[in-house]
Amino acid sequence: MNVSVRELDVDFMVFSGHKIYGPTGIGILYGKQQWLDKLPPYQGGGDMIKTVTLEKTVYNELPFKFEAGTPDIAGAIGLAAALKYVNAIGIERIQATEAALMDYAMEALQKIPNLRIVGQAKQRAGVISFLLGTAHPFDTGELLDKQGIAVRTGHHCCQPVMDIFGIPGTTRASFAFYNTEAEIDALVGGLERAAKILL
Amino acid sequence: MGTENTVHKTIEQSQQEIIDEFEFLTDWMDKYEMIIQMGKELPEIDQQYKVPENLIKGCQSQVWLHADFKEGKLFFSADSDALITKGLVALVVRVLSGHSPKEIIASDLHFVDDIGLKSHLSPTRSNGLLSMLKQIKHYAIAFNTLQH
Numbered sequence: 001m002n003v004s005v006r007e008l009d010v011d012f013m014v015f016s017g018h019k020i021y022g023p024t025g026i027g028i029l030y031g032k033q034q035w036l037d038k039l040p041p042y043q044g045g046g047d048m049i050k051t052v053t054l055e056k057t058v059y060n061e062l063p064f065k066f067e068a069g070t071p072d073i074a075g076a077i078g079l080a081a082a083l084k085y086v087n088a089i090g091i092e093r094i095q096a097t098e099a100a101l102m103d104y105a106m107e108a109l110q111k112i113p114n115l116r117i118v119g120q121a122k123q124r125a126g127v128i129s130f131l132l133g134t135a136h137p138f139d140t141g142e143l144l145d146k147q148g149i150a151v152r153t154g155h156h157c158c159q160p161v162m163d164i165f166g167i168p169g170t171t172r173a174s175f176a177f178y179n180t181e182a183e184i185d186a187l188v189g190g191l192e193r194a195a196k197i198l199l
Numbered sequence: 200m201g202t203e204n205t206v207h208k209t210i211e212q213s214q215q216e217i218i219d220e221f222e223f224l225t226d227w228m229d230k231y232e233m234i235i236q237m238g239k240e241l242p243e244i245d246q247q248y249k250v251p252e253n254l255i256k257g258c259q260s261q262v263w264l265h266a267d268f269k270e271g272k273l274f275f276s277a278d279s280d281a282l283i284t285k286g287l288v289a290l291v292v293r294v295l296s297g298h299s300p301k302e303i304i305a306s307d308l309h310f311v312d313d314i315g316l317k318s319h320l321s322p323t324r325s326n327g328l329l330s331m332l333k334q335i336k337h338y339a340i341a342f343n344t345l346q347h
Contacts, residue, residue: 136260136280136281138283138284138324139235139282139283139284142283142321143228143231143283145321146227146231146319154259197231198235198282
């Protein structure tokens with residue numbers, strides 16, 4: 001969804017480039033100028049200083065004050081390209097496509113015997129966590145992997161939640177706008193084959 | 200202990216046997232199915248040994264490994280909460296259980312490479328398997344030292 005930092009009146013906002021099809025290792029930090037001016041630099045290096053005398057160091061202006069040393073040039077160009085790409089397709093269109101894929105996947109997955117969807121969020125977006133019978137999520141994931149289907153397995157950086165559910169982790173399928181219904185069919189087929197071996 | 204069938208075979212013979220069994224299957228899903236089946240057939244570890252001290256470090260899923268030293272030979276029993284891992288454990292137990300510490304220390308474990316497992320396993324599983332083999336060699340070194 002589109003987010004307006006002005007409408008929300010946020011002081012700071014961050015996001016990672018790889019979440020929007022951009023390169024890894026780069027992200028965006030938005031901050032209100034009044035706060036960024038007050039914040040001292042967290043790192044020293046080239047280009048972050050305006051003048052230095054024995055008495056006084058004057059830091060460079062924003063954003064250079066926080067961009068010490070050689071910048072991640074390739075990363076920045078890559079992230080800009082990714083943002084242009086996503087904007088050209090359109091956030092609403094991406095959202096609608098992903099929502100349709102999610103509905104299709106939820107319906108198809110629920111038909112698999114012994115498959116349990118973990119979490120029942122009303123406004124589910126992007127991912128479906130599940131368990132196949134008593135099979136360990138790593139086993140399910142590995143057998144899907146062997147069939148050319150990439151999913152994530154484990155506790156997904158939220159171990160306390162896994163403790164609440166009383167499970168070691170989940171297998172998790174996520175969808176991007178370029179995924180297809182045929183790929184979801186392949187996931188279902190892959191899970192049925194894995195179930196035959198594991199259960 | 201599930202080691203009776205390995206007692207009269209050398210480590211090399213057991214490795215060759217596994218290599219032959221895997222060669223017979225061409226589809227990796229079938230190979231995985233066999234690994235899982237081996238895991239299901241692995242005799243249960245005595246519950247008293249399923250303790251944190253017996254957990255192998257470096258495994259993403261939980262693996263318990265216990266070593267028994269009887270009449271100059273090491274016998275291993277093990278378990279895991281994940282089936283593929285348990286199958287891998289079963290392979291290792293089958294090759295190494297029932298041999299003297301000296302034999303285990305001197306063994307060249309090439310079957311993992313030869314059956315193509317190393318390149319097919321996910322890196323975390325592959326590392327876990329290596330940790331397991333290392334732990335077994337450590338047991339062997341420790342019991343070998345105790346003997347003398």
